[in-house]
Amino acid sequence: MKPFQSRSRRLAIAVVLLIAALAAYRLFAPSNAGPRLLSVPVRVADLEETVLASGTIQAFDQVSVGAQVSGQLKSLKVALGDDVKKGQLVAEIDSLTQQNALKTAEAQLDNVQAQKKAKQATLRQAELAFERQKKMLDRDANSHADYESADATLAQTRADIAALEAQIRQARVSVDTAKVNLGYTQITSPIDGKVVAVVTKEGQTVNSNQSAPTIIKVAKLRTVTIKAQVSEADVTRIKPGQRVYFTILGEPDRRYQTTLRAVEPAPDSISDTSTTSSSSTSSSSSSSSAIYYNAMFDVPNPEGKLRISMTTEVNIVLAEAKQVLTIPSSALDKAGPDGRYRVRVEGPEHRIEERLVRIGMNNKVDAQVLDGLKAGEKVVIGEATAATSDSASSQRRGPPPMM
Known part of the structure; x- marks a missing residue:
C-alpha cells in the first residue's frame, strides 16, 4: 500500500504544479496581440473657427438718478423692478426750504419793482422841473444855477432808474433759480427703463453740497450689452461686424446670436491710476498678469431673461x-x-x-x-x-x- 500511496501523492503534486504553471503563464506571459x-x-x-471669451451682461444704458438739492426724501414713488417712463415722477424731496427761498426771491423782485415805480414818479417830477427852469432861463427869469441843479437832478433820477432796472433783472434771475431749485425737489426719470437699484430710502436726508446723492438707478434692458474679455493673443483676429453667439449658465443649450459692435483700444487697467504712477510698477504689473481687451456687442432682450452681471460664454466666429x-x-x-x-x-x-x-x-x-x-x-x-x-x-x- 505504501508504494501505491506514494505514486498517488506524486501524481497529485504534479497536477497541482502543472495548473500553477499554466496560471502563471497566463498571468505573466506577454500578449502576442498587436496594436x-x-x-x-x-x-x-x-x-x-472661433475665439472663445468670457463676457458679462450690462445694461444698454444705465443712469443714476440723483438729487440736486438737499433735504429729506419725503416720498419714493417707485420700487425695485418697476418699469418707468421718461419724465415720470419717481421721488419727492421736502420742498419747504425751496418754497421759502422762492417766496423770498419773489418778494425782493416786488420790492425793487416798487422802488422803480417810485423813482419813475420822481423822474416825471424832475422832468417837469427841468422844463420849467429851461423856459425861465430863456426869459432870463432865473439863474443858471437853478437850471443846472434841475438838469443834474433829472440825470441822477434817470441813473437811479437804470440801476433799479439792473436790480430787477438780478431779482428775476434769483426767482428763476429758486423755481429751478424747487423743481429739483420733484425727481423724474431721464429715460425709459427699469428700476434696478434703490439707493436712498424714504425719510433719509440727502446732502447735495457734499456729493451728488443717488436716489435710484434706472437701466434700459430691452436691449443689453455684453462686454467680453478677449486675450491679447486673439484680439488681433477679431473686428466689428463678425458674427457672435453666446450662452448663459441658466440656459446652456440656447444660443443668442448677434454681431460684434466694437473692440476697445485699451484694457480696463488703463483707467487704474495706480498702474500709471510709475513706469516700473506698470511694467512689472503687465508682465505678471494677463491682458484682456473688451469686445462689445448688443442683443435684444424682449423676454427680460438676460440680466445685469450675468456671465456669458462667448464665441466670436472668425x-x-x-x-x-x-x-x-x-x-x-x-x-x-x-x-x-x-x-x-x-x-x-x-x-x-x-x-x-x-x-x-x-x-x-x-x-x-x-x-x-x-x-x-x-x-x-x-x-x-x-x-x-x-x-x-x-x-x-x-x-x-x-x-
Missing part, C-alpha cells in the same frame, strides 16, 4: 464652412513643403495606406479636407494595445460602487 488602430470616418459637417469634409486635427501629420499633410487611411483588413491631403480651415479640433479623402473613409488617429484597450474599458466602466 489596434484607432480610426474615425471622414464625415460631412459644418465647421467654424471663419465658417457649411457641409464640408472634416477629419480630426489629430489625424494630421506635419505639413510638407507643398503645404499638404500626410494622413494614414485604414483600408480593408486593417491595412494602412498613407495619403497626402490638402487642408482648408483648421480650428485645432477638426480640419476641413479640400482633396485627398472621401466621405466614409477611415483615418487613423492613433493606436492602442489590448492592455490599453482593457484599461480604457475599465475606466469607461468606472470605479466599483462604494459600500
Whole structure:
C-alpha cells in the first residue's frame, strides 16, 4: 500500500504544479496581440473657427438718478423692478426750504419793482422841473444855477432808474433759480427703463453740497450689452461686424446670436491710476498678469431673461464652412513643403495606406479636407494595445460602487 500511496501523492503534486504553471503563464506571459488602430470616418459637417471669451451682461444704458438739492426724501414713488417712463415722477424731496427761498426771491423782485415805480414818479417830477427852469432861463427869469441843479437832478433820477432796472433783472434771475431749485425737489426719470437699484430710502436726508446723492438707478434692458474679455493673443483676429453667439449658465443649450459692435483700444487697467504712477510698477504689473481687451456687442432682450452681471460664454466666429469634409486635427501629420499633410487611411483588413491631403480651415479640433479623402473613409488617429484597450474599458466602466 505504501508504494501505491506514494505514486498517488506524486501524481497529485504534479497536477497541482502543472495548473500553477499554466496560471502563471497566463498571468505573466506577454500578449502576442498587436496594436489596434484607432480610426474615425471622414464625415460631412459644418465647421467654424472661433475665439472663445468670457463676457458679462450690462445694461444698454444705465443712469443714476440723483438729487440736486438737499433735504429729506419725503416720498419714493417707485420700487425695485418697476418699469418707468421718461419724465415720470419717481421721488419727492421736502420742498419747504425751496418754497421759502422762492417766496423770498419773489418778494425782493416786488420790492425793487416798487422802488422803480417810485423813482419813475420822481423822474416825471424832475422832468417837469427841468422844463420849467429851461423856459425861465430863456426869459432870463432865473439863474443858471437853478437850471443846472434841475438838469443834474433829472440825470441822477434817470441813473437811479437804470440801476433799479439792473436790480430787477438780478431779482428775476434769483426767482428763476429758486423755481429751478424747487423743481429739483420733484425727481423724474431721464429715460425709459427699469428700476434696478434703490439707493436712498424714504425719510433719509440727502446732502447735495457734499456729493451728488443717488436716489435710484434706472437701466434700459430691452436691449443689453455684453462686454467680453478677449486675450491679447486673439484680439488681433477679431473686428466689428463678425458674427457672435453666446450662452448663459441658466440656459446652456440656447444660443443668442448677434454681431460684434466694437473692440476697445485699451484694457480696463488703463483707467487704474495706480498702474500709471510709475513706469516700473506698470511694467512689472503687465508682465505678471494677463491682458484682456473688451469686445462689445448688443442683443435684444424682449423676454427680460438676460440680466445685469450675468456671465456669458462667448464665441466670436472668425471663419465658417457649411457641409464640408472634416477629419480630426489629430489625424494630421506635419505639413510638407507643398503645404499638404500626410494622413494614414485604414483600408480593408486593417491595412494602412498613407495619403497626402490638402487642408482648408483648421480650428485645432477638426480640419476641413479640400482633396485627398472621401466621405466614409477611415483615418487613423492613433493606436492602442489590448492592455490599453482593457484599461480604457475599465475606466469607461468606472470605479466599483462604494459600500
